[in-house]
Amino acid sequence: MAIAFSKYHGLGNDFILIDNRDRPEPYITPEQAVRWCDRNFGIGADGVIFLLPTSDPNSGSYRMQIFNSDGSEPEMCGNGIRCLAKFMQDLGIEPVEGKYEIQTGAGKIVPQLDADGQVTVDMGEPVLLAAEIPTTLGEPQSKVINYPLEVDGKTWAVTTVSMGNPHCITFVPDVASIPLKELGVKFEHHPAFPKRTNTEFIEVVRPDYIKMLVWERGAGATLACGTGACASLVAGVLNNLCDRLCTVNLPGGDLRIHWSAETNHVLMTGPAQKVFAGEIE
Numbered sequence: 001m002a003i004a005f006s007k008y009h010g011l012g013n014d015f016i017l018i019d020n021r022d023r024p025e026p027y028i029t030p031e032q033a034v035r036w037c038d039r040n041f042g043i044g045a046d047g048v049i050f051l052l053p054t055s056d057p058n059s060g061s062y063r064m065q066i067f068n069s070d071g072s073e074p075e076m077c078g079n080g081i082r083c084l085a086k087f088m089q090d091l092g093i094e095p096v097e098g099k100y101e102i103q104t105g106a107g108k109i110v111p112q113l114d115a116d117g118q119v120t121v122d123m124g125e126p127v128l129l130a131a132e133i134p135t136t137l138g139e140p141q142s143k144v145i146n147y148p149l150e151v152d153g154k155t156w157a158v159t160t161v162s163m164g165n166p167h168c169i170t171f172v173p174d175v176a177s178i179p180l181k182e183l184g185v186k187f188e189h190h191p192a193f194p195k196r197t198n199t200e201f202i203e204v205v206r207p208d209y210i211k212m213l214v215w216e217r218g219a220g221a222t223l224a225c226g227t228g229a230c231a232s233l234v235a236g237v238l239n240n241l242c243d244r245l246c247t248v249n250l251p252g253g254d255l256r257i258h259w260s261a262e263t264n265h266v267l268m269t270g271p272a273q274k275v276f277a278g279e280i281e
């Protein structure tokens, strides 16, 4: 059977999008997703994203499901949901007052199509308690801020934040000096993270401008990570290093992140672009 797909990216974090509105289960298995994501033998992507019918209209009009390039299933994807919003627009799905309400593994997430072509996403509230990240660092009902973690023979001061998916953030003097591939995999599989973790290395250039390198759970080094940028800004505020409105510079470009003091919600603004479409057996 030939399956139609579209390829999109958000700052080089790239995804295969499938219009899966006619059935509640994804068209392809996690094993097929691994093959499709392969950059030599497949289409090539950091993940596959499905636009599905909602299973709970109170949580959104449509549902987003994701497979990472290793076939694992994350709860949420920030760059991915901006791509999904553009995909929905390209499919002719009308937003309500410019917004879509999407059911995700992190609850209802609301992307909005901006007049300048960017997408602003209400990413909801960050989750800070250790048991809910989840991490075994610290006390289960406490926040993990600037906490020592032994990785690769070195002690890192880490802060953990969930944006639906787990993130471990560490502030470093210079991101250019980080051997991402060697370290990232060790953080990802550290026993302190029972569901593995995404890891962000952050250099604070100014309180309103930070540089980020990311190692994603299930995808490795990527050019950008939306949930990671949100989690890093939250960690920066918790460590008194960042303003609540901040530009996060990633290898693929910039995201604007705002952690609202009024609503406690995190807002993310950035681009999403279609690259090509096709059919695959």
Ligand SMILES: N[C@@H](CCC[C@H](N)C(=O)O)C(=O)O
Pocket: 013, 068, 073, 074, 075, 076, 077, 078, 079, 080, 165, 166, 198, 216, 217, 218, 219, 222, 224, 225, 226, 227, 228
């Ligand atoms: N690239 C994404 C995050 C995708 C999921 C992540 N790899 C995980 O397993 O949690 C983003 O832009 O947020």
